[in-house]
Amino acid sequence: MILRLSALLTNAHASSCVTLRRTLSTKASRRSIECRRFIDSLNCRYLHDITRRLPSDLDPNVAAEYLFDEFYWETRCSVLYPRQALLAEQHGLSWKQLFFEIHMQQHFEAFGGNDHVMPPGILTTLNACQDSIFTLRAEQLPGHPDLSQLLQKLHNITIVNLTYGVKKVGMNFDRMLFGMKEAQLPAVISIIGVLQIVDASYISNALLASTSITTLILQSNLIDDDLLRVLMVGLTKNARITHLDLSHNKITNHGSRLLARLIDKDSVISFICLADNLIHAEGGRYLGRALKMNQSLQFLNLRLNRLTDSGGQSLLEGLHQQSTLTNLNIAANSLGSAFARSFAVVLQERQVKLRFVDVSSNDLNNEDVESITNAIKDNSTLCDLELRMNQHNPQSEAHQFIKRVTYQNELKTQLRAIC
Numbered sequence: 001m002i003l004r005l006s007a008l009l010t011n012a013h014a015s016s017c018v019t020l021r022r023t024l025s026t027k028a029s030r031r032s033i034e035c036r037r038f039i040d041s042l043n044c045r046y047l048h049d050i051t052r053r054l055p056s057d058l059d060p061n062v063a064a065e066y067l068f069d070e071f072y073w074e075t076r077c078s079v080l081y082p083r084q085a086l087l088a089e090q091h092g093l094s095w096k097q098l099f100f101e102i103h104m105q106q107h108f109e110a111f112g113g114n115d116h117v118m119p120p121g122i123l124t125t126l127n128a129c130q131d132s133i134f135t136l137r138a139e140q141l142p143g144h145p146d147l148s149q150l151l152q153k154l155h156n157i158t159i160v161n162l163t164y165g166v167k168k169v170g171m172n173f174d175r176m177l178f179g180m181k182e183a184q185l186p187a188v189i190s191i192i193g194v195l196q197i198v199d200a201s202y203i204s205n206a207l208l209a210s211t212s213i214t215t216l217i218l219q220s221n222l223i224d225d226d227l228l229r230v231l232m233v234g235l236t237k238n239a240r241i242t243h244l245d246l247s248h249n250k251i252t253n254h255g256s257r258l259l260a261r262l263i264d265k266d267s268v269i270s271f272i273c274l275a276d277n278l279i280h281a282e283g284g285r286y287l288g289r290a291l292k293m294n295q296s297l298q299f300l301n302l303r304l305n306r307l308t309d310s311g312g313q314s315l316l317e318g319l320h321q322q323s324t325l326t327n328l329n330i331a332a333n334s335l336g337s338a339f340a341r342s343f344a345v346v347l348q349e350r351q352v353k354l355r356f357v358d359v360s361s362n363d364l365n366n367e368d369v370e371s372i373t374n375a376i377k378d379n380s381t382l383c384d385l386e387l388r389m390n391q392h393n394p395q396s397e398a399h400q401f402i403k404r405v406t407y408q409n410e411l412k413t414q415l416r417a418i419c
Contacts, residue, residue: 048069048071051067051069051071051072052069052071052072052075054067054072056075056079056080060099060100060125060128060129061124061125061127061128061129062128064096064100064128064129064132065128068096070094070096073094073096073098073099074095076095076099077098077099077102080099081098081099081102084098084102091134091135092134094132096132097132097134099132100129100132100133101132101133101134101135101137103125103129104122104126104133104136105136105137105139107122107125108122108136108138108141108145109138109139109140109141109142111141111142111143111145117145117146118145118146118149118150123149123153126150126153126154130153130154130155130156131156133156133157134156134157134158134159135157135158135159135160135161136150136154136159137159137161137162138162138163139163139167140163140165140166140167141162141163141164141165142165142166144164144199145202146202147160147202147203147205147206148202148206148209151206151209152209155212157210157212157213158212158213158214158215159213159214159215159217160203160206160215160216160217161215161217162203162217162218162221163218163219163220163221164199164221165220165221198227198230199227200223200227200228200230203218203231203234204234204235205234207231207234207235207238207241208233208234208237208238210238210240211240212240213238213241214240214241214242214243215241215242215243215244215245216235216241216243216244217243218231218245218246218249219246219247219248220247220249222249222250223246223249223250223251224249224250224251224252224255225251225254225255225258228246228251228255228258228259229258232258232261232262235262236262239268240268241268241269242269242271243269243270243271244262244269244271244272245271245272246259246273246274246277247273247274247275247276247277247301248275248276248277249276249277250277250278251274251277251278251279252277252278252279252280252283253280253282253283255277255279255283256274256279256282256283256284257283257286259272259274259286259287260287260289260290261290263290263291263294263296264290264293265293267295267296267297268296269296269297270297270298270299271298271299272297272299272300272301273299273301274301274305275301275302275303275304275305275329276303276304277305278306279302279306279307279311280305280306280307280308281306281308281310281311281314282311283307283311284302284307284310284312284314284315285311285314285315287300287302287318288314288317288319289318290318291315291318291319291322291325292317292318292320292321292322294318294322294324295323296324297324297325298326298327299325299327300325300327300328300329301329302315302329302330302333303329303330303332303333304331304332304333305332306334307330307335308333308335309334309335309336309337309339310338311333312333312338312339312342313338313339313342315330316339316342316343316345316346317342319346319349319352319354320345320346320349320351321351322351323351323352323353324353325354326353326354326355326356327354327355328354328356328357328358329357329358330357330358330362331358331360331362331386332360332361332362333362334362335362335363335364336362336363336364336365336368337364339364340364340368340369340371340372341368341371343359343372343375344372344374347372347375347376347379347382348375348378348379352381353381354381354382355381355382355383355413356384357382357384357385358386359385359386359387359390360387360388360389361388361389361390362389362390363391364387364390364391364392365390365391365392366393366398369387369390369392369396369398369402372385373398373401376402376405376406377405379405380409380412381409382406382409383406383409383410383413384406384410385402385406387399387402
């Protein structure tokens with residue numbers, strides 16, 4: 001009897017699956033009413049068994065509108081994107097979100113040429129899956145699309161992560177394939193007298209129009225001070241950006257002066273990464289002045305710049321009354337004894353809440369580490385101090401003492417979190 005019921009149920013599921021497939025294949029004018037009516041008539045207990053029988057090559061634009069069963073999207077992701085299927089936690093733990101964010105990324109990365117207008121196919125896909133996309137990512141972007149067209153449709157977008165360029169070009173390398181482009185002169189400029197809008201302007205305009213973007217990542221885009229000035233138009237007027245990553249670019253001291261406006265007393269930014277740029281001592285002074293008034297920044301990464309002792313000291317001057325910054329990375333900045341003395345003073349300040357500091361790959365010697373050791377004795381917040389690749393002896397008693405103190409502070413922090 002049980003086997004008979006199981007066979008009947010299987011046949012019913014198969015029949016329902018065929019009906020659902022036929023309904024999804026009808027014309028758009030009829031599909032909306034028929035599909036909604038059919039899905040509403042299904043028993044919720046059997047909906048999963050029916051949808052899992054659907055093929056994984058259904059039109060994404062149709063499936064986005066009518067299929068919400070996560071088991072169907074999990075199966076489809078496992079078939080089409082087996083590697084990315086292991087990263088569901090990076091897509092809101094939603095298989096449907098994972099599918100359409102990767103699907104949109106592939107369409108976006110295939111957009112090439114100098115045409116700034118998005119092709120109709122991409123815009124059609126956006127109309128269908130706009131509710132399922134929260135992250136816009138492109139690891140290689142050969143074209144230069146107008147992002148405002150995208151963001152007008154993506155009302156839920158919170159993260160924008162773009163890298164302009166092409167991967168694996170081999171012997172076809174062309175310098176013009178990489179990075180954001182400045183204003184280009186069209187062939188008919190003498191007739192129409194118009195300049196094409198720069199990529200930075202597109203992003204800036206998108207930031208002005210968006211009400212949901214909180215994270216902007218523009219790594220390895222050859223952004224210099226001129227392009228940054230264009231970006232600042234949107235950044236300064238956007239009060240929702242909390243995470244800004246401009247690492248691996250060409251920002252100099254003047255760019256640091258521009259960015260200092262973003263971390264004033266009214267700032268909401270909590271994360272800034274400026275690693276691997278061209279910031280020197282003067283840029284460190286601009287950032288240090290801004291930090292004196294800032295009450296939001298928690299993470300600052302300036303590794304692989306050129307602060308030197310002077311810039312490092314100027315940066316630390318902004319931390320004496322700073323109580324929000326917990327993570328500071330200033331590795332590989334040619335920091336030496338003068339910086340170490342200033343750093344020791346900062347560690348003794350009770351208002352300072354630094355927990356993780358990276359000063360690796362600098363020029364600190366044994367005496368510098370000793371001065372830091374004397375300052376850290378009464379510090380109860382520092383949980384990790386990275387000193388690798390300096391000019392001191394890592395086996396010295398001072399270095400081992402720092403490791404013991406930071407480890408004890410970390411244990412105390414974990415216990416307080418548990419209790």
